[in-house]
Amino acid sequence: MKKLSIVLLLIFMMISANTVFAQAVEERSNNIFNTIGIIDSIDKDSIAISGEGTYKNLILRVTDESYILNGKTGENLDFSTLKEHSSVSVYYDGRMTRSIPPIGFAKAIVVGDNDENGLYMQVREVEKIQDGVRVLCSNGDRLVTIKNDILADAKNISAGDELLVWYKAMTLSLPGQAVAEKAVILNKKPDITVELLDNSIIIKGNNQVISTRAIVKNEKILLPLRQIAEKFGYTVSWKEDSKSAELLKGPQFATLTIDSHDYGKNKMRIVLDDAPQMINGVTYVPSEFFEKALELSVKVK
Structure with a gap:
C-alpha cells in the first residue's frame, strides 16, 4: 500500500509538472520578445543573431509574414538587403525550439543604429483620446500615446495591429508610458x-x-x-x-x-x-x- 501511494504521488507530481510547463509555454507564446545585436550569418530563409535580450543567440526563420524594416524610416526592406555583421533589433514570440541555439520565426527585423530605431509593437488595446490614441502593447508593459499630428491614421489603429514607434523617454511606471514622436502602421490588415x-x-x-x-x-x-x-x-x-x-x-x-x-x-x-x-x-x-x-x-x- 505504501509503495502504491508513492507511485500515485509521483504520477501526480509528473502530471502537475507537465501542466505547469504547458501553461508556461502558452504564456510565453503570447508575448513578444526582443534581442538587440548583430547578424552572425544569413541562410536562404533565416538569420543567426547574437546580442542581448530574451535569447542571446538564436536563429530566426524569415517568412512572408515577417517585417524587415529600416529602423530610422520604417520603410520595408527586402531579405536580400540584409548583411552579415549589420546591427539589428529582432522581435519574435516564445514558440522556440529547445535546440542550441533556439530556432523561431521572426515577426520583425529592424535594421540600423539601435539607439535611434523605431520599436516594434503589437497592439493589445486601444483607447481613443481627443487628439489621438493610447495603445497598449501585447506584453502589457508599454502604453504609447500616438497623436493625430504625427500619424493621420491614428484613429484607425485597432487591437491586433502591428506598429513601429519612436519615442525618446518612457516613465518607470507599469506599464511604462511614452509619447511617440513618430509611428508607422505596418501593412495594416482590414478588419x-x-x-x-x-x-x-x-x-x-x-x-x-x-x-x-x-x-x-x-x-x-x-x-x-x-x-x-x-x-x-x-x-x-x-x-x-x-x-x-x-x-x-x-x-x-x-x-x-x-x-x-x-x-x-x-x-x-x-x-x-x-x-x-x-x-x-x-x-x-x-x-x-x-x-x-x-x-x-x-x-x-
Missing part, C-alpha cells in the same frame, strides 16, 4: 475581408469566418449586420415597428432603417448610396456602412 469566391466573411484577429455569407446584389456587396457588428463588440437592438436597428458600443452609436439611405453615427446624419435590406429575415447593409459609420476597414477579394 473585415470578404472572399467573393464563396462569399465567406473573415473577421480580423483570429481569422474567424462567420457562418452567414455576403450577398452580391446589383454589383453591390451586402454584409449581415448583426453577425459582424457583434463580433466587434456592438450591441444590436432591432425595432420591429420602425424596421430600424440601433448599434451601441460604449460611446459609439449608430442607427439605420430598412430601405432608407439615411444612417446615424454618434447623433450625426450620414447618407450612403445604398440602403439596408431585409433578406430572409436577416438585415444586410452595404459594406460602406461598416467603413463610414463604424470606422472598420473592409477589403473585398
